[in-house]
Amino acid sequence: MITYVLRRVLVAIPMLLGAMSIVFFAMRVLPGDPCVAMMGDQATTEALADCTRNLGLNRPLALQYADYVWRSVRFDFGNSFRQGYPVNEYIARMFPHTLVLVLASAVVAALVGVPIGIVSALKRRNPLVDYPLRIFALLGLSMPVFWLGILLLIVFSLRLDLFPLIGGGDLDGVLAMIRSGEAFTQPRDFLAAVGDVLHHLVLPALALGFTLAATVSRLSRSAMLEVISQDYIRTARAKGQRERAIVYKHALRNMMVPLLTIIGLFVAIALTGTVLTETVFTRPGLGKMLVDSINARDYPLAQGAITVFTMIIIMVNLVVDMLYAVVDPRITYR
């Protein structure tokens, strides 16, 4: 098991390094000059040269690259070109917002997607059940999350005025209250702050969750179909066990293995989704930070954001691979 883990980690390292190189060199071919972007084209040549030197952009590319990799390894992404303060701090501040969004939409996606997938697999011969579910899955799969988000905003924020139009609530405040212990001394304030965060979270989570639910329902449908065609299900049927018991006792449990793979895929899709979702709902988070930093030509910030995104995806896949082996004893650690 230990060697297996080590091997997987060793494979992940060059992958991460490669992904980081792609990011670095892509950012360096950018047509725009960050200094011009920051100071405007009215800036004097000296001021621009100064800026270039301060940001270290005049050094040889190879040196900049080596520096970038070495710092990234130590989780140091430099300072934001525009704001000045460390990218780390930025990421640390944005990460909880994105995490909350991904978790909330995962809950929505699982609650909607898994039952739909299972039912559509079991009732696939009943067109009255199968067709609507398949149409739902296709619609969800085809609906761009940013469009769904706008529709939700139009109906629930603008027309019905039930939810806020922008922002993510004071999540920083909530976290600070937990850290300082205020959450327990002033539970009323704390709950109000949490409620506000949740209030801001409803629409984005619904939008992202619904589009993800389609993918989840398809994957769990095929996982269920796969399981239900196994010999042990036939055995259970032959024993005369009731259908309900077959589904709950045999099929559902064995479905967990294929479902695990979904989680890896799911995180990748959900993270991409946050880029669009956070932009639509003008919510703070890693995704919005990425888009904003790209538009501002803020290399360190963009690099940091993309590096963190890639790290998360690679790491989740690593963990899933390991869980795989834990859940299914038939898989050997090689």
Next chain:
Amino acid sequence: MAIARDAAAPELTAVGAAEAPRHRSLRRALRRYGPIGIGLVMALAMVIMAAAAPWLAPLSPSAQFADAVLKGPGAQDRHVLGTDEFGRDVFSRIIWGARVSLQVGLASVVFGFALGVPLGILAGVQGRRTETVIMRSADMFMAFPTLLLALIIVTALGGTLLNEILAIGVALTPNFIRLSRSLALTIREQDYILAARALGSGQIRVMAHHVFPNALYALVVVGTLYIATAIRTEAGLSFLGLGIPPPTPSWGNILSEGRQYIKCCPWITTFSGLAIMLAVLAFNLVGDSLRDLLDPRLKGE
């Protein structure tokens, strides 16, 4: 699968009536070919829309009507879907916008196919070092979700039609590499490959004349699904302001521009988004149904 068939068997034997078969075959045909028919019609409509935009669009996509700025659907009896903040006709802009989506959708998949399939087949047939190098590089790119990778590339190169095609094409390539490799792995074990080699075919001939044609079916099915992905990705890039810059209409940038006006004028975003969804839906339907029709494992359904 065997279980599923058994479960269906009694039902089949029960229907023994003489006149049933005709009805049943019609219904079955509708069930089998209905979805793909709808998908094809929708996709065809989109192709016609893109190709015949100058004749189909009632008004010029760039003409600004000063008397109809931000007017709702049906305004002045000539703006079917309303106008935007410059008084441009949303309906005409959406028709012209089909061009961008379709061009990017098709061309980027062709690009990914042309780049990925030879590499994948090479990896699958050749094995060893070649395979390791190709697959590890593909894995590296796979670490990025499609939109993220396309976003990085398009930012680096700038938002033009060609760059979008390139960016999404490159982002799709690893998927084609993986799929064609796994197909090649099974195909290379077939007897006809052995026969071809025995007859003196070289490696390239085996890959081009034997492996590739046999992998084509599956590749085309998945390719159709990737057209849907490409269209959605393009719309996402344009929505983020990284795609083709306005005034050229694309569904994503119409929607993005209309975002500021959702309070007064929701029609701009509603209809452009609907266009995106229907286009993606069309190709998803075609790809999905093709897979169901061609995949022998699912034939019993």
